[in-house]
Amino acid sequence: MAKIVFLSTDNLEGFFVYDTLLIPFFEQAGWQVATLSWHNKDINWSDYDYVIVRSTWDYQQYPSEFTACLESIDKSKAKLLNPLTLIKWNIEKSYLLDLEDRGVSTVPTFWQSHFSVDTLVQQFDVFATDTLIVKPILSANADDTYKVSRDNITQFIPTLSRCFAERKHMIQPFLPSIVEEGEYSLFYFAGAFSHSIRKVPKSGDFRVQEEHGGALHLIEPDQTMLDAALRALDAMPEQALYARVDLVRCKGEWALMELELIEPSLYFNLSPSSPQKFVDAFLAMHQQDALNP
Incomplete structure (x- = not known):
């Protein structure tokens, strides 16, 4: 059976992780999934076909070590997703300057x-x-x-x-809209839209993450949101298996808050069809890899 790693970390206490919802769909397609910590230095990455970066939610505390881990994966026989060059481009939020230069509306900074x-x-x-x-x-x-x-x-x-x-x-x-309206996330797998949510901070806070008490709601994005998200995706330097586009309303228009390509939560729990969409996107990418080794 072909093997995949979900790259994670040592301790996820206090976090909400939904990647296990993908595993039955991968197994049905003939793929075995292991969840391993990026801190583990005893792993032979060549034992696996793909390493998909997922819940590595402490990487910002050890950026050099995290990058070294990804580089070791990239040098192995395993394929890293998203690609190393894309992750390195996305790891510091200065990538927003690149997107702005390419015509993407971002939050003034x-x-x-x-x-x-x-x-x-x-x-x-x-x-x-x-x-x-x-x-x-x-x-x-x-x-x-x-x-x-x-x-x-x-x-x-x-x-x-x-x-x-x-x-x-x-x-x-x-931006008052974050408290009054919330922040929107649109999810794309291999460039195809999957689902979208609205994240609203708890009363008295401005942070929308679940871990900080934010509330999440599945929504249908309108065409203006889809257009704004596609402008961000089209400006990426290369294709991604998964991307999360975070939008906020700024002066009445949609502005990009972040383009998450490393370890965003993809909230598979909120969209029943999204795990299958993710696996289908992966399988299509794998087939393309097989055709172009």
Whole structure:
């Protein structure tokens, strides 16, 4: 039986993982699935046909080690999905600059390598807002993400100075639509639309992730959302097995919050047809690999 690895991590306590919903569909298609931690250095990746990056949800804490693991997989006989070059392009949020250069509408952002209080304060006027979001360029799960207002900035300065002193980060205007309406995610497998959800933060919060109390709802996207998502996908440097396009409403238009190509939750639990769609996309990609070894 052909073998697949779902690349994960050591400890997923407190996280919601839905990738096991894929396993019966892979098995029906003749594929055996093992879930292995990227931290395990004793794995012979050549024992497997494919390694699909999934719940590696601590990689942002060890970026060099994570990249080294992916490089070792890429050098083995196993095929890494998504591809290593695409993951390296996507691992820092500066990829948004590339997409913006290619005509994709993104959330307005100021990029900074070293923390500066004066520069942070200036962004209130630059973005004409009373509230800013500060977050790392390399991050996941809303780790080290701060909502700072003109009124409370003084209390955040020690934390921000410590967190971002020598760490690249991004400053964005807080978008009220995230609280009022939510954030939308559209899921694509091998370029084909699968399903879409709306993520709404819990009362008093701005983070939409389940782990932070966000509520998730399956929705039907309208054509404007689909068009915005396709513009982002068309601007990618190469094809992906899976992609999650996160959209928010900004000044009445759809703006890309993130294009997730490494380890996004794909919320198979919310769309009963999505596991089969994912496996079908994989099988089509595998068939193409067989035709073009």
